[in-house]
Amino acid sequence: MSAPITEPILVVRDLRKHFPIAGGPLGFRTVGQVKAVDGVSFEVSAGETLALVGESGCGKSTTGRMLLRLTEPSGGEIRFDGIDLLGLGRTDMRRRRREIQIVFQDPYASLSPRQRVEDIIAEPLDVNGLCENAAARRDRVVELLRLVGLDAVHLRRYPFEFSGGQRQRVAIARALAPQPRLIVADEPVSALDVSIQSQVVNLMQDLQEQFRLAYVFISHDLAVVRHIAHRVAVMYLGRLVEVGDTETLFSQPHHPYTQALLSAAPVADPERRRTRIVLTGDVPSPANVPSGCHFHPRCPVAEGVCRETVPVLRDVGGGQMAACHFAKAFPIPV
Amino acid sequence: MSLLEVDQLQVHLFTNRGLVRAVDGVSFSLEAGRSLGIVGESGCGKTMTALALMRLIPMPPAQIVGGSIRFDGEDVVAMDDARLRALRGNQIAMIYQDPMTTLNPVFTVGEQIAESVRLHRHDGRHAAFLRAVEMLQLVGIPDPDRVARAYPHQLSGGMRQRAVIAMALACDPKLLIADEPTTALDVTIQAQILELLRRLRDDLGTGIILITHDLGVIADLVDEVVVMYAGKLVEHAPVRHLFADPQHPYTQGLLRSVPSLDMREHRLKTIDGTVPPAHAMPAGCRFNPRCSLVREVCREKEPPLVDIGQGSRAACWALA
Numbered sequence: 199m200s201a202p203i204t205e206p207i208l209v210v211r212d213l214r215k216h217f218p219i220a221g222g223p224l225g226f227r228t229v230g231q232v233k234a235v236d237g238v239s240f241e242v243s244a245g246e247t248l249a250l251v252g253e254s255g256c257g258k259s260t261t262g263r264m265l266l267r268l269t270e271p272s273g274g275e276i277r278f279d280g281i282d283l284l285g286l287g288r289t290d291m292r293r294r295r296r297e298i299q300i301v302f303q304d305p306y307a308s309l310s311p312r313q314r315v316e317d318i319i320a321e322p323l324d325v326n327g328l329c330e331n332a333a334a335r336r337d338r339v340v341e342l343l344r345l346v347g348l349d350a351v352h353l354r355r356y357p358f359e360f361s362g363g364q365r366q367r368v369a370i371a372r373a374l375a376p377q378p379r380l381i382v383a384d385e386p387v388s389a390l391d392v393s394i395q396s397q398v399v400n401l402m403q404d405l406q407e408q409f410r411l412a413y414v415f416i417s418h419d420l421a422v423v424r425h426i427a428h429r430v431a432v433m434y435l436g437r438l439v440e441v442g443d444t445e446t447l448f449s450q451p452h453h454p455y456t457q458a459l460l461s462a463a464p465v466a467d468p469e470r471r472r473t474r475i476v477l478t479g480d481v482p483s484p485a486n487v488p489s490g491c492h493f494h495p496r497c498p499v500a501e502g503v504c505r506e507t508v509p510v511l512r513d514v515g516g517g518q519m520a521a522c523h524f525a526k527a528f529p530i531p532v
Numbered sequence: 533m534s535l536l537e538v539d540q541l542q543v544h545l546f547t548n549r550g551l552v553r554a555v556d557g558v559s560f561s562l563e564a565g566r567s568l569g570i571v572g573e574s575g576c577g578k579t580m581t582a583l584a585l586m587r588l589i590p591m592p593p594a595q596i597v598g599g600s601i602r603f604d605g606e607d608v609v610a611m612d613d614a615r616l617r618a619l620r621g622n623q624i625a626m627i628y629q630d631p632m633t634t635l636n637p638v639f640t641v642g643e644q645i646a647e648s649v650r651l652h653r654h655d656g657r658h659a660a661f662l663r664a665v666e667m668l669q670l671v672g673i674p675d676p677d678r679v680a681r682a683y684p685h686q687l688s689g690g691m692r693q694r695a696v697i698a699m700a701l702a703c704d705p706k707l708l709i710a711d712e713p714t715t716a717l718d719v720t721i722q723a724q725i726l727e728l729l730r731r732l733r734d735d736l737g738t739g740i741i742l743i744t745h746d747l748g749v750i751a752d753l754v755d756e757v758v759v760m761y762a763g764k765l766v767e768h769a770p771v772r773h774l775f776a777d778p779q780h781p782y783t784q785g786l787l788r789s790v791p792s793l794d795m796r797e798h799r800l801k802t803i804d805g806t807v808p809p810a811h812a813m814p815a816g817c818r819f820n821p822r823c824s825l826v827r828e829v830c831r832e833k834e835p836p837l838v839d840i841g842q843g844s845r846a847a848c849w850a851l852a
Contacts, residue, residue, distance in 0.1 A: 253718035254689075361806045362574075391573035391745065391807075396789040396800035403799070418719065421748075425791040425800060448793070462723035464748025466790050468771045476727055477720045480688040 206241035207412055208265070208380055213238045213274035215260050219485060232485045234260045236436035237274070239511075244379065245406065247413040249427035249444075251420065251459075253481055256433040258416045262382045265414060266298050267291055278380070296326045299373035303385035305365035309357040315368055316353045319343070322376040342371040346401060363394035367401065374405065380412045387422060399426055420463045424448055432456050435484055435492040438511055442518035450527045452520040455493050491523070499524050533605055534561040535706055535739045536585070542598035543577070543584050545810075552810040554580045554594065556763040559837075564706060567733055567740035569754035569771070571747060571786075575807055577763040578743045582709050585741070586624050587616055604706065622652040625700035629712035631692035635684040641668070642680030645699045652703045667698035671728055690721035697728065704736070711743045726752055747790055751775055756843075759783050762807060762818040765837060769844035779846045781823050817849065825850050 214236055221229030235257040242248045250258040263269040265276060267283060276283040278298065286294060299322070302308040309318055319339045320329070329335040340350045346367040357365055366386060373381055383402070387395040399422060405411060417423050423430060423444070430447050432440045432455065440453040451457045458475040477496045482488055488495050494504040503523050511521040543555035555577045562568050570578045583589045584596055587608060601608040603624065611619070628634050636644060645664035649655050655663065661680065668676035671694040684692055693713065700708055710729065714722040730753060733740050742754055750757055750771070757774045759767040759782065767780040778784045788801035805822040808814055814821055820830040829849050837847040 253720065363806060392747070392786060393573065393789045393803040394806065396791070396802045399791070399800055400802065420719070421791040421793045424793055458720060460793075462720045463793055464722070464726070464746065464752045465793055466747040466751050466775065466787065468751040468775050474723055474727070476723050478724075480690050480721065481718070 206243045207279055208242040208414075209275075209277040210241070210265070211239045211275040211277075213261065213264060213276065214272045215257070215264060215269060216272045230485060233436050233487065234484055235264065235271075238433070238436075238438055240431050240438070240441065242380065242412045242414060244412050245410040246429070247406065247415050247427045249415045249417060249423040249430045250433060251417055251423055251430060252433035253418060253459075255435075255481055255484055257436040257484075258433050259384055261433070262300070262384050262414060262416045265380075265382050266295055266300055268300070293326075296322070296376040297378050298380045298382070299376065299378040300382040300384065301366075301369050301373050301386045304389050305357075305362060305369050306389075308369055309365060311357055313356075314353070315343075315355050315357070315360075318357070318368060319372045319375055322372060326376050328376060338375070339371075342375055345374065345405065346371045347397075361394070362390050363397060366390060366398050370398075370401065370405070374409075377409075378411070380414070382414045382416070384416045385418070386415075388417065388419060395422070402426065420448075420460060432459065435482065435487055437492060438519075438521065439493065440518070440520045440522075441511065442516070442520075446516050446518055450516075450518075452514045452518060452525040452527055453522045454497050454499055454524075456520075458498075491521075534602075535564045535604060536562040536741075537602040538581075538585070538599070539602075540599035541581065541584060541601060542596065543580050543589060543594055544597045545593045546595065547593050547811065550811045553763050553813070554810070555584065557599070557837075558758070558760070558765045559599075560758050560765070560768060562707070562739050562741065564739050565733060565737040566756075567742060567754040569742045569744065569750040569757045570760060571744060571750050571757060572760035573745060573786075573807060575762070575810060576760040578760050579711055581760070582626070582711050582741065582743050585709060586620050586626060587611070588620075588626075618652070621648045621700075621705075622703045623705050624707045624709065625703070625705040626709045626711065627693075627696050627700050627713050629715050631689065631696045631716070632684065634696050635692060637684055640681050640683055641687070641695045645680070645695070645702050648699065649702050663702060664698070667702050668695065670701070671695075671698045672724070673698070689717055690724060693717060693721075693725055694728070697725070697732075701732065701736075701738070705738060707739045707741065708732075709741045709743070712745070713742070714749060715744070715746070722749075729753060747775075747787065759786070762810075762813060764818055764834075764847060765845075766819065766848070767844070767846045768837075769846075770842070773842055773844055779840055779844065779851055780848050781825050781850070782819050783846075785822075817847075 215234045217232040218228040219230040221227055252258050264271045316339050319342055320335050323329050348367055387398050427444045430444050431438050434455050440456045458477045461475045479496050490506045491504045491509050494500040509521045509523050511519045514520045514525050539559050541555055541558045545552040545554050572578045596609055642661055642664040645667055646660035649660040649663045665676045665680045668679055673679050673694055714725050732738050754771055756770050761782050767783045778787055785803035791800055803822055816832050817830045817835050820826045835847045835849045835852055837845050838852050840846050840851055
C-alpha cells in the first residue's frame with residue numbers, strides 16, 4: 199500500500215519553535231531557550247499519512263500544533279496548497295483553517311461537556327458560515343455522524359453519555375465537518391482500549407480513502423504507526439533523525455535511535471522476546487541539549503565527531519533520509 | 533503451598549446507581565519467583581483485583597463479599613488492621629502507574645524509601661538511609677547517593693519509577709504487585725523498567741503480579757496470564773499457550789485487534805461494540821452481546837470456568 203504520487207499539499211521547511219526560559223531576579227529576563235522544534239522539514243501529499251513519532255518532549259506535538267498555527271512558529275516556512283501560512287493575517291489564517299483540522303488525544307478534554315453533540319460537530323460549520331439554515335445544518339451533522347459510525351439518535355446527547363471510543367468518533371466528525379484536506383491527529387488512539395483503538399484506526403483509514411485526506415499522524419505507538427502510515431518521520435529532541443517509507447524504515451532503520459526505538463517496542467508474542475538494544479539514560483532536557491548530535495550521549499556507536507558536528511539529514515538510499523554520521527542499514531534484531 | 537492463593541474472590545461496589553460486581557469469582561495462584569499477568573480493558577476489574585489482594589480497595593463503596601485470599605498460608609480477608617499494616621509494604625509491596633502521584637513531593641526520595649525500612653525493620657535513621665541508597669543502586673540509578681537526597685520533581689519519569697520500585701523492594705517483599713508500571717513511560721524507558729523487573733524476579737525470587745492493558749508488556753515479562761472481562765475471569769493460561777492458541781472468543785478478539793509491528797494487515801480486526809456499563813451487565817455470559825459465537829445458552833446462563841487442558845482454564849459455553 200503506497201500513497202499516490204502527487205504534488206504535496208503541505209510543505210514544511212526548517213520549522214522552528216524556541217520557547218524562552220524566563221529567569222533573573224524578577225523573572226523578566228530571558229536566560230535561555232528551549233528549542234522544542236529545531237529545523238524540521240517534511241512534505242505530505244493528498245491521500246497520504248505521514249507519521250511523526252518519538253518520545254515525550256521530542257517536539258512532535260508542538261510541530262503538529264504549528265501546522266495550524268495554534269502555536270506560533272519562531273521561524274521556517276509552512277506552505278499549504280502553495281500558500282505561505284506564516285504570511286497570513288489572523289482572518290486569512292482562520293479561513294485557511296477550514297481546510298486544516300486537528301484531532302486531539304483525549305476526547306474527554308477536547309469536547310465541551312456543556313455542548314450537545316449536534317452543536318459540537320456543527321461548530322466548525324457555524325464558524326465558517328457553511329450552512330444556509332438550521333435544516334441544512336442538522337442534515338449535515340447527521341451525515342457526519344453516520345460517516346463516523348454513529349447515528350441521528352446521538353444528536354441531542356452530551357459527551358458524558360458516550361464511551362471513549364465514541365467520543366473520539368465525535369471529535370473526528372467535528373474535524374471532518376468543514377471538509378478539510380489535511381487532518382493533524384495528535385495521538386488520536388492512545389487513550390483508547392485496544393479493541394476500540396482498532397475500530398478508530400480503521401475508521402480513519404476509510405475516511406482517508408473516501409475523501410483523499412492527508413494525515414499528519416502523531417504517535418508514540420509504533421505498531422499503530424506501522425499500520426496506518428505511508429511514511430514515517432522520527433523525531434528526537436526537536437530534530438528529525440530519520441524519514442522514510444514505512445516498510446523500509448521498519449525493516450531497515452538507518453539511525454541508531456530508530457533502531458533502538460524499534461527494538462524497545464514490546465511485541466505481543468512471547469516466543470519472540472527479542473534481544474533488545476536497551477538505551478542507557480534518559481532523554482536529556484530540551485533546555486540543555488547535548489552538543490553536536492543530540493543523541494550522542496545515549497548512542498551505542500557514537501564517536502568524537504558526534505560530540506562536535508551536527509549531522510545533517512541526508513539521503514541513505516531507497517528514498518530514506520537519516521541524520522547520523524554513521525548511518526547504515528541495520529535489520530532490527532529478532 | 534503457593535505464595536498466593538486467590539479463590540472465588542468477589543468485590544462488590546455499592547453505588548447510588550446500584551450494585552456493581554466489580555470482581556466476580558476470580559481465582560488464581562502464584563508460586564514464589566514466578567510472575568502472573570492480569571490483562572483486560574478499562575473497567576474489567578483488574579486494578580480492583582490487585583487492590584483487594586492487599587485489602588486496599590476503597591471501603592465504602594467497595595467491599596470484599598466473598599472468596600478468600602491466602603498469602604503464605606494466611607487469610608488476608610480475615611486479618612485485623614495491625615496485621616495488615618505489618619504485611620503491606622513489607623511482605624507485599626505495590627507499584628502504581630504514575631510515579632509522580634506515588635511519591636510525596638515534600639520529602640526526598642531517600643527519606644521515602646527509608647520510611648518503610650524504619651517502620652518494618654526498626655532500623656535507625658542512618659542505617660535506613662544507607663539501605664535506601666543501596667536500593668537505588670540495585671534498581672540501576674547512577675549516583676544513588678545524590679539521588680537519595682533529591683526531591684521527586686528533580687528526577688525524570690523513568691528515574692522516579694525506579695525510585696518507586698526501590699521503595700517497594702526495600703523490605704525484600706515476597707510479592708510485588710505492579711499496576712501498569714510502564715504505562716506512563718516512554719518506550720525506551722519502558723524497556724529499561726521491564727528489564728529491571730525481570731532481573732529482580734530471577735535474582736531475588738520475588739513473585740510478581742503485573743496488571744496491564746498492554747499485551748506486548750504481558751508477553752515480555754510474565755509466565756502465565758489471567759484475562760478479565762467485565763469483572764469475570766474469562767481465560768487463564770500459560771503465556772505461550774495464550775498467545776499461540778487463545779481459546780476464549782474475547783481473548784482471540786483482543787489479540788487479533790493488536791496491530792503487529794512486523795507485518796501490515798490491510799485492516800485491523802476489531803471487537804464490535806463496547807464494554808457494557810458496570811451497573812447494567814447483560815444476563816448470562818457478559819461478553820455475549822459482542823461475541824460472534826453467541827448461542828441461546830450464552831444469553832441465559834453464565835458459563836462455568838472449566839479446565840481446557842495444558843494448564844489452561846476458560847469460561848465459555850463453546851468450550852464447556
